[in-house]
Amino acid sequence: MAGVLVSTTINGDAVDFACPQDETLLDSLRDRVGLTGVKEGCGTGDCGACSITLDGRLVCSCLVLGVEANGREITTIEGMADGNKLHPLQKNFIEHAALQCGICTPGFLVAAKALLDRNSNPTEEEIRYALAGNLCRCTGYDKIVRAVQASAKEMRRKR
């Protein structure tokens, strides 16, 4: 493989990897760095299971090339908890049974965190539209929205 060296920061840690120029960041994260929490559901940016943030912006990692991550900051689901303390979203997803098979859960958590980081008091409609880029086939989204609402409330109280 004629690879390109990529230097990034992932979840606060300096990480280097090499990848071919046409490889997606999704594949680089999973196969080169070993962070399999990010999932491929479609490969075309339609399902959101591969959601990460890139320099603070929510993106589908299947629509970003591995080489584009050079010099940039990435956060994935693996960086969401603070040590062994779960983020309120993670805790509430469990408590509100907002996951069944769980494959879409990492993507939803990253997307929901991106929402709450910019809007601490979203309406139900705002939550639904912010998460419209993440597909779930098991839950019908009901308990997911409730978990996000509960998390927003909890996070506002802590401020």
Added chain:
Amino acid sequence: MPQVKLTGKFRAAADDADTLEIEARTIRELMTRLVERYPLMDQHLDAGIAVAIDGEIYRDNWSVEIPPDAEVFLIPRIQGG
């Protein structure tokens, strides 16, 4: 004696009969008697048969007893998703 009703391709294997009277105390006995009478049923047994006895569908347990006047249905082994 249990009344045994057949559906679809089972009927073809049983000379087009849709109801049979077969003396049997368990599902296993029923199957044995059925194949004795209609050897063509053997291929359907391999593919899987479900048995409904008075309302309950049994897919695998051939030791289940058949009450003397039960209504028994034979259908291909159905499954869900």
Added chain:
Amino acid sequence: MGHDTSYTDQEFKVVGTRVNRPDGIDKVTGRARYGADAYAPGQLVGLFLRSPHAHARIKKIDTSRAEKLKGVKAVVTSADLPDLTDGNRGLLDILENCMARDRALYDGHAVAAVAAIDRQTAKRALKLIKVTYQVLPHVTDVDEAMKPDAPIVQEYVATDGLPSNVSQVNQFGHGDVDKGFAEADVIVEKSYKTEQTHQGYIEPHACLASVSPDGSGELWVTTQGHFGFRINCAQLLGMDMAKLKVTASEIGGGFGGKTHVWVEPVALALSRKANRPVKVVMDRDEVFKATGPTCSTSVDIKIGAKKDGTITAASAVLRYQNGAFPAIWGMLGAMTSFACYDLKNVKSVGYDVLCNRPKVAAYRAPSAPMAAFGVESTMDLVAEKIGMNPVDFRIKNAAKEGTLASYGPTYGPIGIGPTLEAVKNHPHMRARLGKNQGRGMACGFWFNFGGQTCTDLNIGLDGSVTLTVGTVDVGGSRASLCLIAAEELGIPYEQVKANVADTASLGHNDMTEGSRGTFSSGMATIFAARDAIEVMRSRAADMWEIPLDDVIWEDGQAKAVGKKHGNLPTLSLKEIAAKSPNTGGPIAGHNEVVADNAGVSFASHICDVEVDPETGATKVIRYTVVQDAGKAIHPDYVEGQFQGGAAQGIGWALNEEYIYGDDGRLQNAGFLDYRIPVCSDLPFIDTKILEIPNPTHPYGVRGVGETSIVPPLAAIGNAVSNAVGVRMDHIPMSPPRILKALEEQNS
């Protein structure tokens, strides 16, 4: 192993509470490992070459250039997969679907596969494989496929001695429908069509296969049933089952689509040829084209009733498209059509029809939703004609205990009446409707199955309990199983940990389908726990040196009963476990059961929609599910099944369909154009769990997972029809179809 499985109507301490699931933390942190999350040293990437033709004879496959490409370690075609099925047509069909033999039978049918050191090399290798096709005429529509001049899909399928695409016809019912229709005051006769949909699980099929030269192998795979996969893979590859260890990964959705092997036998064949592990991960395009969607259908329904609302006769003719391989989907449609009703004269005829489309697999209560769409839409039409409220009309004709079901057997205690009464009295029915809004309701039925189950329960030295089951956890069943074990043993829920074992560690377990996971493994857990309790009673008796009969188990403790032993302090599970090395060794319980009598399940749904008359777009504004669960072990996850099934039904009713071109190729094999519901499409989905105990389960549990997908097509069909004033008869009711229906009405 005769255990009494009768309902015991007991009070529960932990069953029924909403605890956190044990696999929750792994799933919210990304630690949980699914099908594509396994890696082996030296692993190769496996990719498939697929037919671009809907129907073609494969005249020649030249793999020589691909084999010579540097980095390619194996190339496989049907030549590497000899027919070892010994005349078993069903098994040969499975093999042929995994890899085409002399013909490609649908767009996307696998014709070859390669294993190479990386994805780029594998892709280049696929391009170097030269396939010589002779394109043949194809047929993709179910009604076209039944015409006498239709292209024949499978040469071994015949009707009355002549080659045809109708693989089976099955009839169910009783009474005399002609006589019944003659007695009716009102008859409605209508035809309906539903298009093909896919289960749409977010996780594509994936596996890691590793076969050694001595014929042993390992398979890590996302599946609804690893034991079933082991059987099929071993049979198709000529391996000993005991030598093939299959481990189920966490599963990212299945809904029936992961009850069949698709890529796994070929992955194993590649690994065997290359002598290296081979990882195969399907891409989304392949999932749509080459796994198992559900049937498209065409049905004719006729219902006759008296003015007082009594149905005098009902008949259905149903044509279900099976894809390229015969199965029994039409038969299931015929069985479920009128299952909700108490009918004197009823007849359902189901046709199973082949087409040049992918092999159909089960989709959550397979075949029932389509039949229910036709029947429940017609029920509304009849109710309207006689001027009766649609709920009351259904209540009047609802099946009950003692009803002779339309598919044959007689019902025990069932929940259709109670769900309809609950719907009638639900506040949703009284909510006001606005402009362009309509309300619809519908009911549905599904069987629920039991099956072969095997469970181990081991008590550790510290009293913590390991529950080992073989049913794959698709939606949170490990929480329910731990609740059941905790309930039986009398210990806290947190003291129990459930694992799904691989095929080497446990006896056979059937697939997680047919809503059987919690029901079957739950039953086996109850009896494994009781087994362990017997052991602990005996250990306590030994420790106290008193007769076994004087020891009871209560609240997680052994207690000595009787005047003689009144002063003996109780022995907790922890204390007995700690002493187990000296009282006889490890304490374990085990159970094998072929669980049966999972109970039939009924649901009634209410739906409000708003249809934009300019665009034809429909928004679901309110949705309520009422379903009988027998006993909800973990109410959150029962609600989750209700909501998930409803959401799938909503997508199916309004937007999802396979679109085929005239060339027989699938045009929308991705999530952009195969549009499943997103978060902003849906409202909160209200649920009401009824608990009418199943008399043949100790806790009264019924299967719950599937029934919720049965009513939505019709509930939404009725709601949309009421909103726009035109009867909708073609699913999905996408905007173009609604606009067309409005246009036709106005002209």
